[in-house]
Amino acid sequence: MPAYQNPFKKPCFLDAKTRFKKLERALKGIDRVLLSDFEIKQERAVPTIESVIHFQKLYRPKTLYLVIGADCLRHLSSWTNAEELLKRVELVVFERIGYEEIQFKGHYHPLKGIDAPISSSAIRASLGV
Known part of the structure; x- marks a missing residue:
């Protein structure tokens, strides 16, 4: 989305x-x-929490997984209603090569073994935007 x-x-x-x-x-x-x-x-x-609530009401899934990059995990505590968000989803974290392991007090499922040595930030930088 x-x-x-x-x-x-x-x-x-x-x-x-x-x-x-x-x-x-x-x-x-x-x-x-x-x-x-x-x-x-x-x-x-x-805010992500608003989208999560929308899709939980729309589809009523038993479990809703939120997949984010490891770089996003670093700032998750600053997201709107982060605690409520973590109660509503199973967090899956796409580990990125070159990012140090992040200390996170919550539970998440690491998504390992995918070597994608490119990021949206690198693409934007190469385009000068």
Whole structure:
């Protein structure tokens, strides 16, 4: 689910609707993947807890997994209603090479063994944005 605007970053050089269309094309034909424009339709930065509550009401899953990068885990305590968020989801953390292990007092499932030596920050830097 693409964000309308990440509250921790500068606005993206592509507008939200364009990013959504690009994701739609990239994910076309991939089974078991649902792309949502929930946050884009809000036309504002949406706290993750708000999206989680929305999808819990909509789908009523037994378990909802939130996958984030290890770099995000470092700042998770500053997210809106972080404690409530952690009560509502099973946290899965995508460990990134080059990031030191983060001390986190909560429980999470580490996602290891994926070597993706690129980040969105590196892509933005290479494009000069």
